[in-house]
Amino acid sequence: MSALGELQRMRRGSGGTLGGKKDNKAAAAFLAPWFAGLLLVTAGPIAASFILGFTDYNLIQPPVFNGLDNWTRMLGDTRLHHALGVTLVYVVVSVPLQLAAALGLALVLDRGLRGLAFYRSAFYLPSLLGSSVAIAVLWRQIFGADGLVNQVLGIEGQGWISNPDTALGTLIVLNVWTFGAPMVIFLAGLRQIPAMYYEAAATDGAGRWTQFRRITIPLLSPIVFFNLVLQVIHAFQSFTQAFVVSGGSGGPSDSTLFYTLYLYQRGFGNFDMGYASALAWLLLVIIAGFTAVNFWAARFWVTYDD
């Protein structure tokens, strides 16, 4: 039961014409290059990193097997625990905010604004740029001691990204700002809800809020679920923003030490690639765990109309 399957089911349910053997073949043809890339470029390294996770490997000399050393070491690694905490806060705070912003704007845009295509593109743009180095550099400037935020607020002699109490907050704001991708998907989902439901509800005297709660939310829930799963995975893997904003250190005072950033520091900063590989696999397990919980919880709030 893939999330993409949910989307297809949604579309079929509302009279779409997707599916059929012919289409599947075409899809396979379009996906083929991607699969070739996956096998050649991604699958091999993934397998290799699994093996390296059980070695002591300093990048220069050949790896040496060390059994479960890397894994037992994680138990006592306080910086790792700290990095996990930072990442969790980031995921748990930024993803719901981001989805709320995305849904809110999708609802506004869905009401048939003039120049919709323009607004849709304008709001979508940040999600294309959000994880780029350029935006992270810009963020550094905006939240710096002499940055835009301080100029607007009239604050002097204090920086946001260089203060451990606020640095993570700026990264959360950055992630929320990239709500464009889920917004576009929400918008597509909203368009699929037949207008007659709303008309019928209005005839029965249901107000805007009741319509939203009783019609929009249940019918959109598969889309919400899809976005939630995707954005949680995405947020766990965030790297660039923290790397650029903190200059690679995860600072100040480790306040922006994302899991992936710590992994990177171990591997490339400390020549500790065996441990870093094991960390990568732990992250996979963590993300898989979160996704599994999401799927389990979905049966209590996601409704399918078929």
Place this chain on the structure above:
Amino acid sequence: MRRIALAVVAALTLSACGGGGGGGAGQELSKDPVTLRFTWWGADERHKRTQQVIDAFQKKHPTITVKGEFKDWNGYWESLATTVAANDAPDVIQMDELYLSSYAERGALLDLGTATQHLKTADFDRTALDTGVVKGKQYALPVGLATYAIVANTDLLDQLKIKLPDDGTWSWDDFKRVGDEVSKAGGGKITGVQSFGFDAGSLNVWARQHGASVFDDAGKVAVPEDVLAGYWTYLRDLAQAGTAPAASVTIERAGGALDQSGTATNASALGTWWNTQLPSLATASGQKLKLLRLPGESQASSPAAYFKPSMYWSISSRSEHPAEAALFVDFLANSQEAGDIMLTDRGVPANPTVRAAITPKLGENDKAAAEYLDTVKVGTAPRVTPNGASSIEAIIKRHTEEVLFDRQTPQQAAKSFITELQAEIDGA
């Protein structure tokens, strides 16, 4: 993530077939055309000058082509680690003291003692050469020398009518007092001292003035907890008294490039720097900057200042053309032609012959930097940073942040610093 995984597989498949090359540095030069790869970190000015040096070398040796690969300091080490892991290391590598042991002890560098047929070191002092020795072998050749110093903005001090004490006898208390006066007169915008606590230089000096050293000869962490606690107490006092800017401003500036620093933007009157950074700072600042002796030197039992090689030349142990690489390093280190182009961009040349010849060609600030090096009293240089401790500056920086934001007391930071740094060394 994907990129990390990629690097890993490249490393895994290639390290298995590594181990070739090397050992041929004493051979005759090849008669066929040879291409060398040469990597360095630096800023634009250095890239331009280095390319001129490469051109001069190629003119002299038409069968050898040198391909330059340059980066910023930050990306340099990650990229070097990956290319070495992939058995694709550049032939000639600009190396730093922090990483020298990490590479040499793992067998990534060529013993330059095997390359003496093409690479002469007769001009160099023994003490200078020793800075490139790891486990008894000459793995690297120092390029230039630098020493830790105070950079004072004398225009700013004159403008605020503040007199500098005699830098031959001043203490860290005097240093703070002058800083306080500047901060008071500066009215918030200008602070007296640009806080340190982000580099290994300041910690080395502090430890040595207290009769200690960061590492002992065996490469273990040797700095006592109370000395370290004193270092962080001093830095905390600077921030709390307003002698240095607020913690977040200090940290933001420390994370930026040289020209965003308090010294370069004329926002701090006093700062700790390597003497060779004076010309770049002066260019950025546009005001009159002066090198001063370190505070506390006259109170210490022996000089804490020392000559640090600004960087080294080294050759990959897996180079397929070690003889030609040695010849190129010889040109970089010994030829007047290269010296005349580079001047002090990579530090005051460690080769005394080259240094003497370029002295008349230097500008005002380069000359001041060179003169400072000649007149400062120095002690024996600390041991090369041990294998595994290359992240020492990141660890110092993090603990300084912890102290400046009151998340750890100086004592706690000292304890945690020692444990963490020693664990990195033990794990290497």
